[in-house]
Amino acid sequence: MPLTAYQTQYKRRMKRAISQRASADKKARRYAQLLADALTLGSSAAAQMNALNQLYNVDVSTQTLLVHDLQQLVTPAQLTGTLAQSTPGEEVVLFNQVPDGNGGQPLPDNPVFGELITGLSFPLSTPPIKEPTMKAASAPGAPVGERTVQEAETAVQPHP
Secondary structure (H helix, E strand, C coil), rough: CCHHHHHHHHHHHHHHHHHHHHHHHHHHHHHHHHHHHHCCCCCHHHHHHHHHHHHHHCCCCCCCHHHHHHHHHHHHHHHHHHHCCCCCCCCCCCCCCCCCCHHCCCCCCCCHCCCCCCCCCCCCCCCCCCCCCCCCCCCCCCCCCCCCCCHHHHCCCCCC
16 A cells, blocks of 8 residues: 555655654764863863972963863763663664644644745845946046047947
8 A cells, every 4th residue: 555645755755754763863973973072171180280380380270261160060970871871772662653734734843843834925136137238437438447538439329
């Protein structure tokens, strides 16, 4: 039994949404790992700065404000623990057969699904086109573009 337009629309929209979800998951994993690495590097740098401060009897800040605030919010161990508890593609996706709703007709396009709304056309208002004006030359016979002033004036004058 072939799918109706309604069911085909569901299948197309669901495939796109699942693809976006997988892409977001991949990016979140990559950025979480990068953040964990950056926070670990920040801790290592802070330890080195602290040792230098004590060794040379100076007081240089051991962390930037951003790294300090991020380490207050989350630790590298928390990030790696969260990443270890989840694996890519762990959510099994099964396409359920959607009942034939809406009389088999597809639903209207929706921007939420990356679709352009069609059917409404608005005329584009374009600004009026300005006619090009010729600049007068200071002396008769002086070139204006490819013409002289006399040629330009005779081209504009009406014929008798």
